[in-house]
Amino acid sequence: MSITFAILGTGRIADQQLAPAISMARSADLWSVLSRSKSRAQEFVDKHGAEAPQAAYDSYEELLDDPALDAVLIATPDGLHFEQALAALKARKHVLLEKPMVCDVKQAQTLVDTAADAGLRLGVAYHLRFHRGHQILAEKIANKEFGKLRHMRAQWTWHAPDDQNWRAKDEVGSWWGLAGVGTHCLDLIRWYMVPDCGEIVAADSTITKNVWEGPHDETAMVQLIFESGATAEFCSSVLFESPSRVELYGTESWAVCDNTLGSSGGGSIQTKKGPLDFDAHNPYVGEVEDFARAILDKRSPAVTGEEGLRNIETLLKIA
């Protein structure tokens, strides 16, 4: 049995990663597509092969009115996520939200409560949790191979050509580099550190906005303290390209991940005990499969709405 998905938005991530991932996932089918333009929706349907008899929509109400649709995958700008997710939950559709889930904690809580009350799944698309090397590290952390975790560091940046992206503006965005890549660094840090070190109890940051002088972060340097006293830091930026890096330090071992942050599922991981072998699977396929299985098996998805809420709670504190 498969779960039918509608994709909202026909932009970069929907086209390059999410629609192909739905097609590849065993328990998911691409059913319909929403765009502001019917012809763009139709082009997307033709390219990716959505299966509903009428699959291309420019009316969200009509898309949601389809009893054969099980779930929506929301891949529109961050500032549109809340209204779109709430409407889907009210129409009794499960919701997988691109990150960051919304731009406001109250909105996030409303979605979490609405989904729980309706018995629907609400998940957040942090695809790096489905990177095979990252998953092996998570297993080693849980097995205490790193001992007590003491510190973690992550850096992920890109070089934006200009400030014309919606993330740089206020209309439908709330953060720039932090929403593009910083929220992923924070998610990895939370995934690895919180089970061992407790919740984040203090967060501080240095944010710059002086190149384009817009409302949102260009470079963000973030420092975190956990209940155990362990620390973490991450850097996100839209001002320069750099190889991505994740470093993890415990009392018994350390790990350094080079270029594992991205879409390929590749890169390399070294630990104190030697290189870590893993196969480069497409992490987006794992993400979609997990969410579809969560619906079918009536369990929580790997990244819940509550976890998405904790992530934006920190983003809102620091920027």
Ligand SMILES: NC(=O)c1ccc[n+]([C@@H]2O[C@H](COP(=O)([O-])OP(=O)(O)OC[C@H]3O[C@@H](n4cnc5c(N)ncnc54)[C@H](OP(=O)(O)O)[C@@H]3O)[C@@H](O)[C@H]2O)c1
């Ligand atoms: N997990 C990841 O790896 C990853 C990577 C990139 C992005 N994302 C997330 O996915 C979401 C979409 O990001 P993206 O990079 O794909 O953005 P994008 O390329 O700009 O695409 C967003 C799409 O949303 C639709 N849209 C509806 N209202 C819009 C508006 N007012 N302004 C702009 N677009 C609007 C557009 O499709 P129509 O023109 O067809 O309506 C547009 O193509 C964001 O939440 C982002 O953080 C996740």
